[in-house]
Amino acid sequence: MNGIITQVQQISPIMKIFKIKPVGWELPEFKPGQFCALGLPASSPRCADSTEDYEEFAPDKMLKRAYSIASATSADELEFYITLVHSGALTPRLFNLNVGDSIQVGKRFVGMFTLDSISPDQNIILIATGTGVAPYMSMLRTDALTRKGKITVIHGAANSWDLGYSSELRLLESVTGKLTYIPTITEPDKEPVEWKGETKFIQDLWTDRTIEKKMGYKPTPENTHVFICGNPKMIETMQGILEGEGFVKHKPKTPGQIHIESF
Numbered sequence: 001m002n003g004i005i006t007q008v009q010q011i012s013p014i015m016k017i018f019k020i021k022p023v024g025w026e027l028p029e030f031k032p033g034q035f036c037a038l039g040l041p042a043s044s045p046r047c048a049d050s051t052e053d054y055e056e057f058a059p060d061k062m063l064k065r066a067y068s069i070a071s072a073t074s075a076d077e078l079e080f081y082i083t084l085v086h087s088g089a090l091t092p093r094l095f096n097l098n099v100g101d102s103i104q105v106g107k108r109f110v111g112m113f114t115l116d117s118i119s120p121d122q123n124i125i126l127i128a129t130g131t132g133v134a135p136y137m138s139m140l141r142t143d144a145l146t147r148k149g150k151i152t153v154i155h156g157a158a159n160s161w162d163l164g165y166s167s168e169l170r171l172l173e174s175v176t177g178k179l180t181y182i183p184t185i186t187e188p189d190k191e192p193v194e195w196k197g198e199t200k201f202i203q204d205l206w207t208d209r210t211i212e213k214k215m216g217y218k219p220t221p222e223n224t225h226v227f228i229c230g231n232p233k234m235i236e237t238m239q240g241i242l243e244g245e246g247f248v249k250h251k252p253k254t255p256g257q258i259h260i261e262s263f
Contacts, residue, residue: 001102006077008099012161013049014084015131016095017070020103021077030109031116032073032138033227033261037106038080039064040093049084050092062104063090068229068261069109070134070165072141078105081134081164112252113227113261115139115147123149123217123224127202127238129156132230135261137165145178149223152180152215156202156234158187160195180215203237221246221257229261 007019020038030036042057057063071079085091097103113135115124124147126136133155144151157163160183169181184198184205185191198205205211212218219226226242228235239249239258248256 001104002107003078003103003105005097005099005101005103008097011081011164012159015162015164016082016084017164018080018082018094018097019071019077020080020105022105023102025107027076027078028107028109030069030073031111031114032142032144033068033114033135034109034111034138035066035068035135036078036109037064037066037104038090038094039104039106040090040097042089044093045096046092047084047095049086049095051087053089054087057089063093064104064106065090066106068111068113068131068135068138070137070141072138074142079137081131081137083131111135111261113229113259115144117255118225119149120147121149123151123219125152125154125211125215125219125224125226127154127226127228127230127234129202129230129234130162131164132261133165135229136227137168140169140172140179145172145176147178150180150215150217151178152182152211154182154184154202154205154211156184156186156230159185159190182211182214202234203241206238206241221248225250225257225259227259227261232262235260235262 003020006021009017039062042061043059067080173179173181188195188199249258250256
């Protein structure tokens with residue numbers, strides 16, 4: 001247990017932001033967009049909103065899962081944006097943690113979902129649903145806004161309260177002039193106050209050219225790289241649409257313009 005919870009922010013009933021400070025070790029260098037593992041012993045209690053464990057674990061078994069890092073690479077603590085999976089093994093235990101509680105943090109920071117291989121002159125479009133926006137926050141908080149190309153963040157959720165980091169993204173959009181932020185929700189009828197933004201699925205906003213109009217340019221494989229993180233169905237649909245427009249999925253041996261991080 002080499003980390004301590006320094007902050008817990010409730011974003012929605014099933015979403016929280018956790019800040020964790022390392023105890024007795026220094027954070028290694030990592031690239032924005034990478035991830036590491038968090039872990040808790042099975043003996044840790046589950047939160048009240050969860051269901052029972054789907055299997056019986058030995059009390060000392062360490063339950064682990066990888067999460068994308070949302071903090072800047074220069075920060076002295078790590079930040080994670082996490083959704084509660086009521087029947088899951090780890091998140092119900094994470095959601096029972098409070099400031100001062102201990103947690104295990106994996107010291108291996110990995111992942112290829114990064115901007116370092118992309119020319120700074122290229123435009124980047126960062127597409128996410130739910131907590132998939134986390135790696136983009138690390139990018140924007142580190143050095144993405146120093147790029148010459150245009151940057152767009154498209155974030156989809158069921159309701160406005162599920163759009164974590166929306167205040168920060170709106171602020172970055174207004175003060176930098178380098179970012180276009182396009183939030184969209186799919187259940188506007190549940191909003192307590194009228195929602196005046198987009199209300200379509202991300203893939204529909206792409207195909208009807210709403211996104212293109214808001215960005216002010218036409219994305220092509222020659223001028224743009226597209227990052228996608230979040231709901232598997234959204235990822236699959238967007239990949240198909242982009243490939244139909246000539247974009248190619250990026251692989252280590254066959255570089256392309258579609259970059260995917262699956263949950």
